[in-house]
Each structure stands twice: as structure tokens, then as C-alpha cells.
Amino acid sequence: MTAEKSDLPQGTLDLLILKVAALGPVHGYAIAQRLQQVTRDVVQVPQGSLYPALHRLENRGLLEADWKESETGREAKFYRLTRKGRAQLETEAASWRRLAEAVGLILRMSEGGAE
Amino acid sequence: MSWWQRLWRRKQLEEQLEKELRFHIEQHAADLIAQGHDPEEARRQARLALGGPEQVKEMCRDARGTRWVEDLWHDLRYALRTLAKNPGFTAVALLTLTLGIGVTTVMFTVINGVLLKPLPYMQPEKLVAVHSQTDTWNTAVYGEQNVAYPDFLDCQRESHSLEMGGMLFNGATLSSPGEPEYLDLREVTSELFSVLRVPLFRGRAFLSEEDRAGGALVAILGYSFWQRHFDGNPSVIGTSVVVDGRVHTVVGIAPASFRPGDQEPDVLTPIGQDIAAYLHNRQAHPVTVFARLRPGATLAQAQSELGLIGQRLAKQYADTNKGRSLTAKPLRPEVGDVRSTLWLLLGAVTLVMLIACANVASLLLARAVSREREFAVRVVLGAGRSRLIRQCLTESAVLGLSGGVLGVVLAAVGIGPFVKFWPGSLPRAAEVQLDWRVLLFAIGVSLFSGFLFGLAPALRAPARHLEQTLRAGARTVVGSSRRLHGVFVAAEIALAIVLLVAAGILGRTLLRVSSLDPGVNIHNLLITRVALSPSTLADPAKIRVAWQDILDGGQRVPGVESIAAVDTVPMREGNNQLGYWTSADVPPQNQLPFALATSVTPDYLKVMGIPLREGRFFNVEDRIGRSPVIVIDDVLAHQVFGGQEAVGKRLWIPDMGTGPYQVVGVVGHVRHWGLASDDQALVRAQLYYPFGQVEDGLLRRWSELMSITVRTGVAPLSVVEPLRRELRGTAGDQVLYEVRTMEQLASGSLGTQHFLLLLFGIFAGLALLLACVGIYGVLAYLVSRRVPEIGVRMALGATPRDVMQLVLRESMEMIFAGAGVGAIAAAVAARLLARWVAGVRSAEPWTFALMVCVLVAAALFASFLPARRASRLDPNSALRQE
Secondary structure, three states: OOOOOEEOOOOHHHHHHHHHHHOOOEEHHHHHHHHHHHOOOOEEOOHHHHHHHHHHHHHOOOEEEEEEEOOOOOEEEEEEEOHHHHHHHHHHHHHHHHHHHHHHHHHHOOHHHHO | OOHHHHHHOHHHHHHHHHHHHHHHHHHHHHHHHHOOOOHHHHHHHHHHHHOOHHHHHHHHHHHOOOHHHHHHHHHHHHHHHHHHHOHHHHHHHHHHHHHHHHHHHHHHHHHHHHHHOOOOOOOHHHEEEEEEEOOOOOHHHHOOEOEOHHHHHHHHHHOOOEEEEEEEEEEEEEEEOOOOEEEEEEEEOOOHHHHHOOOOOEEOOOOHHHOOOOOOOEEEEOHHHHHHHHOOOHHHOOOEEEEOOEEEEEEEEOOOOOOOOOOOOOEEEEHHHOOOHHHHOOOOOOEEEEEEEOOOOOHHHHHHHHHHHHHHHHHHOHHHHOOOEEEEEEOOOOOOOHHHHHHHHHHHHHHHHHHHHHHHHHHHHHHHHHOHHHHHHHHHOOOOHHHHHHHHHHHHHHHHHHHHHHHHHHHHHHHHHHHHHOOOOOOOHHHOOOOHHHHHHHHHHHHHHHHHHHHHHHHHOOOOOHHHHHHHOOOOOOOHHHHHHHHHHHHHHHHHHHHHHHHHHHHHHHHHHHOOOOOOOOOOEEEEEEEOOHHHOOOHHHHHHHHHHHHHHHHHOOOEEEEEEEOOOOOOOOOOEEEOEOOOOOOOHHHOOEEEEEEEOOOHHHHHOOOEEEEOOOOOOOOOOOOOEEEEEHHHHHHHHOOOOOOOOEEEOOOOOOOOEEEEEEEOOOOOOOOOOHHHOOOOOEEEEEHHHOOHHHHHHHHHHOEEEEEEOOOHHHHHHHHHHHOOOOOOOOEEEEEEEHHHHHHHOOHHHHHHHHHHHHHHHHHHHHHHHHHHHHHHHHHHHOHHHHHHHHHOOOOHHHHHHHHHHHHHHHHHHHHHHHHHHHHHHHHHHHHHOOOOOOOOHHHHHHHHHHHHHHHHHHHHHHHHHHHOOOHHHHHHHO
């Protein structure tokens, strides 16, 4: 583990899972892989909390799951976004973007600009 | 998958979870191997990356949202197992709880039926009682005033917001078919059944054309009367019955539940056919009105509408209706004075229940202390504090609910006898049944008590000083639990003292009031009502002759010493309270002082054994046409004339006639309201007037009220049959009814006190027993925990006497603390009793002291047994337990 890795901000794991699932049916391990690749190992995705989060989203009806054959020929649980999940993803993504912009604006303020 | 599916498909979910995680780990491992890792190492890393499959599984299970149900199920099974493993403990706790919840549920069932349930009619909230009111009416003495029949008819015709029905209490003689019998007759308007929405059991209600003068003579039978007199024969409909000498056709049978005014009538007839003068006079107000709000109408509308009608009537019939208004309010069941008795009893059973809870709590606590090690182990293994508390509370809830189920069974069995033993008749007795409210109450009490007795042990559960507990093994020194045990024992003692003192005070009260002088000689005295032959009732002269014949005939019966007629009998239901004044300048009625007026025949004084203090009593010369005379009792004499000579003075009694009435004698006071209640009665003063001076117009009404009192030389009930035969009359339809002895009436007047004493006695006994068991249990437990310590003490030279003192000192602390608190609470309880039960005085220091002593003695005895066992310990084996 390197020192540059930072923890996921609270509540963003759900958002990331939804985003990955939006690209098409995907199983838990693939989600973990994808998250790691995409975030280029910058963000620490705790694998232990991945499955409880998946199950929670499934129980809330944001994800749907089927058992299908995976690329390696074994049966795996594939998650896919429901309509409700898509709506949730859009609202959360939008609010995340607004937040990120706002934080970015503040950080871009020149130090002397206040004077 | 819904929550329910997740709950039921638990096994399938578990398998899938396992499979999903295995897939993850194996894929990860395969990837790592592909990157060149050693297979063994790859699998290890994959597992590490996931972070412990079992923990992940737990978190996934939490995500299902069904966790608490599964936990509850586990706890339930665990609780049942532990209870089954300790049959002794379980039996004692269940028995205690069953008794406690059982008696509480019985009391609540009665309170529910009598006080809480709505009236047993459809949409009872729409029912309205209508009364009439004037400024001068004394509601405190007479209660609310009913409505004049003509006023009722006007209201019924003009009201748009109410449908109205009316009822008149009356009596009548049924002379055929079968034995002549005196009936409880109700004259009702044809609408009454439809207003109350009561369907007839058989046949039909009255038609409106039958409810008027000259309509066809028809009758409806009450259910019980139909069962009693006609053996429940349904073909009675269409046959004829002779009521008051007139042939009526039976058209229907009322259902058993039809009890307007909480009394089941024998026979009903249409009120409109009654041509009695008083019924058509706006000055008499005999009609009880039942009304129902029409759809959409509100009570406020009905009130303002009745107000307007009342004003119009007051203008139109100024001579009779001036100042009179009509009121409407929600119809409520009439339950009389049982309310206070019921709440008192509920209070008593609540105390019993609390004692039961304290008892079970200390038992549970003892168990919790010995389970401390088990809990400590569980905490070490990762159980959370709230989880342990939840488990303890589940156990006590299981105990509470099982006790509740058994308690409800006990209540179901016990409620019948309880209602039967109620002194007199319990109002609304038919409605006292187990229903969903009672069940809800029982469940509530069970859970609440489970919480109550489970809380203290549960809060102990998460063992503090874990390692100390673990190291100490099973023999922790019980410091804080000892204090808690002490509190429970003290609470039991305090509660038991309240019940014991209450029972003692009631017993003392009964002893005291039973020895009071009732004012009459109650022995060998028979009281019975007589219904004159219907054929005599139309003619006042015939009525006077009939009464004289009754007295003469009765006198001839062997065993009868003397006989008199009287309208209201001491200690029986019924009285006639009249306002009086000492000058002709009489103020409005609600400002008058009141006295109990009784009309009697001349021999009354001799028959009853009432002492004559001054002047004379009545004789045959005091009849209509002579100057009106009265005799007063010494209470009235004292109230009005102070110490002065009363004989020869005059009183004005506006409701009896223009008067004035001359006082010709003073007699002793009679406890009319019963032995216990008379001292507190609102109206105690008495006056007598001769039956011979009752006006002709009132004679018929008076005849319906009169009783005869018979002084006998033999056992009074033995003359009943000869008397019945002798007084049957020429037509054979003159009947005796409500036959009582004066002794029965006197003891009946103490019925409530007897009943309360019986129940409080039982409850106090239960409380005493439970408290003793509690003390015994707690001390036995504490002693057993201290065996090693006692062993050390004895090894160091303590004598058995010392050990005994050690244990007894501990119990004395608890007992005296409880007794102190209990004495204060009992003093409060005594005040409540004095306020609610006639004849009770709150200051009974000797009873008080005696009862406290009884309890302390019993408690000391209960603690003596464990103390003795401690003193007989063999120090060798005691030490070896260490």
C-alpha cells in the first residue's frame, strides 16, 4: 500500500458501483477490478465492503442480479442496473458533479485574490 | 426479492452468498496465478484482499434487513431452552405471574364491561339522552329529570335532527295464562326498537297505529320472562295474555340483550294506549327518552333544536312549562356507584401484580447473578451490550407472555363466579366478557410486567470487570446485587402492607357497623310488596278497602304478631325525598332542606320496633278529611327545632299538598340508607305521614309502591306461603313479590363492604404469601452465595448464633425499610378507602399496628429458615466449596 492512496469519501462507493453496472451486466469481482483500473489505484476500494454494498443496492431495487455463465465458463452473479437504479445514478452523479465543481472553484481561488 | 422472501429463503440466500464470494476469491487467485504468483500464496492474498469471508458474510446478512427477526428467533429458542432447564424456577415464576395477571385481567374484564364498553347498540356514539330541566329542580338530590309525555310527542314531531323513542317504567299483574305474577312492565313508543336498532328476537315491534289510545291491545315479551313463564315456547306469538285485567295479543319477543336502563323488562306494551292522567299532564315527567342523531346531524344541532322547541313549549304552555328547557347529551350506560368499588379493586390487584413482578424480578436477578460468567464469556466472544440486554428481555418477555396466556385462562374461568358473587347485581353484568380489549390488556400487562421484572437483571448483564468475573469463576461476591435484592424485598413488603392494612380496616369497619343500632328491630320481620288485584285499581274507595283487607287478613295468619303497610322500606331500594319548610313562605324547591317521607299505617311503629320519643303515632282517626298530621324522627326534630319541643309545631311540604302539617310525635331515627351508609347520606332526616291521608288521586300510584311489613313470632320466611294464600283476594290475582326479611336487607346493605373485605382479604393473603416466598427465596439465595464466607467466619470462631444473627440482621434491614415505606403508603390507601367506602374511618391506629406486626412477624419467620440453615453449615464442607 502506498501513501498516496486515499479512502473513498463516504457514500461514493454506491455511486461508483452504479456507474460500473450501468455499462452492462457485471459480476462482483469484475466490478472490483474495474474500479481499481479506472481509479488507477489512486482510490482504495475496500473489497470487503463491496459485497454488502452490492446486496444493499439489490435489496433497495437499484440493482438486479442473475446467475449467468462468466467469461471463464463458471456461474457468477451478474448485477445490472434497474430503471430505478438509473434514475438514482443520474441524480447522484449530478449532485456529485455540482459538489466537485464547487470544491474546485474554491481550490482555484488565487491566494492573493481575496485582497 | 421482498423483505418477506429474504426472511423465508434464508437458506438459498446463504448458499448464493457462499458461492458468490468463492467465485470472487477464486477469480482473484486465478488472476494472481496468471501474474506469476505461487498458487498457495495467490489464494492467501485473494482471501486477505477480501478481508475475511466470514466478516463479509455477516455484513451482507446485515444488509438483508431481516437480522432482528432471526436474532429474535434465536433468543426465543434460547429462552425456552433455559426455562425448560430450570423447571423449579420456571414453575414458581409462572405460578406467580399467572395469579398476578389472572386477577388483574379479571378486574379489567369487569371494568371494561361495566365502565369502558360502549352501549351494546349499533352506532352507540349516535345515541342521545334527552332530559328536561328547570332552575328550581334539585339535580343533586333527584338526579336528572325525565320528560313529560306530551312534551316528548311534540319534540318527536318537530325534531329534524333526532329520531326519538320513549319508555316508561311500570308494573302490572299478569293473571293469565299460568300462575298470577307481578311483572316489570315497560310502556314504550312504537319507535323505540328502531331507534336503538334492536331487531326483535321473534315476531315484530309495535306498529304506530297500535301506539295510540284505542289501538289494538298488543304486548311484547322479554326474553327471560318468555323463557321463565312460557318455557321458551315460540308458538306463544299470536296467543293472548291478561295484563292488568285486559287481554293483550303477543306480537313479539325481545332479544335477551334488550336491557334499556340496564334492566330486562318482563313485558312491553305501547305507551300510547295508556290513558292515565299523569301521563298526559305536562307537569309529570315520567318518560325516559332514547334518541338517535339522524345521518348528518350533530349533537350541537340537536341541542339547539331542542332548545328552540323547549322555548316554544314554555311560551305555549306557560302554566306547566315556564322556565323548563330540554337538554340533549350523549347516552351513557348507567352504572350507579360501582365505579369507585371497581377502581378500588383494580388498585388492589395492581398491588398484587406489582408484588408478583418484584418476586419474579428477584428470582431472575438471582439467576442473572449466577449467569454472570456465561455473559462474560459471551462478551469476550464479541456479543454487544445491547444484544445481551435484548436477549435478557426476550427471556423475561417469554416468561411474561406465558404467564399472560395462563392468566387469561384463569380469568376466563374466574370471571363468571366473580360476577355472581358481586353484592346485589353488577350493572351491565351481561356485557362483562373477555373480548379483544381484554386480550390486548392482558398482552400489554404481560409484556409490561416482563419488561418490569426483566429490566434489572438485564441491565446487569453486560458484565463489568470482565476479567475479574471470569477469574472469580462461579463464586462472585454479591455486593451490588444484594442491594438490588434488598430493594425488591422491601418493595414487596411495602406493597403487602398496603393490602393488609386495607383488609384490616375493612374488617374493622364491618365489625363496627354491624354492631350499630339500625333503628328498627330487624329480627323476625318480613317485608313483601303486594300488587293489588287489577280490578280494584280504578276506584280509590276500593283501594282503601283492599289494603284494609290485606292488613286484617294478614293478622289472621298463624305466626303473625302484627302487620302494617308502608311505601318505602329501610335499607331497601327506593325512597321519597321531599323538601320542607317551617313557614308558609316557601322558597323555590332547590333551596329547601330535604327529608325522607314515608307513608305508613298506624301499626308501623309497633311492627318495626321503632321507639316513640314524644307525642303519639298515628291512629285510624288520621284519615282524609281530618287535619293533616306527620311524625318526625329525632334527626329532623333536632335539625329543625333544635332542643325545643317539636310536638304541636307545623311544617310546610309543598310536594305533598298545601298543608300545613302538624307534628304530632317524634320517633327514633332509622338507618334508612343501610348500616354503613346512613351516617354519610345526603338526606337523613325522616318524616312519616298516614297512608289514610294520601289523596284519592294519588292512591293508585301509591298502591303500586306499597309493601307490607310483618312482625312474626316464628321464623319469618315460614309465614310466606300461608300469607300468600290468605292475601290472594277474591279474584285470586293479588300477588306477593319481592319477599325479603329485614335481616336480609340489613346484611345486604353491607354487601359492598363484605365483598370488598372478602376480596381484599384474598389479595392481602396472596400478597403476604408472595412476600414471604420472596423473602425466603432471596435470603436462601444470598445465603447460598455466602457459604464460603460463612465457612471462613465459622472457622475463625463464629458461633451458629452469630451466623444466624448475621443473616437475620440482613433480612431485618429489608423488612423494616419496606415496613416504613409501606406504612406511609397504607396511610394514603386508608384515606382513599374512607372516601370511597361507606362507613370506613381512615384513622384506625390499632388495626394499622396489628397488620404491620402480622407482616413483620411473617417476614421474620420466612427469613428464619434460611438463617437457620446458614447456622448449621459444616465449616469443613463450606470451606471446601471455596
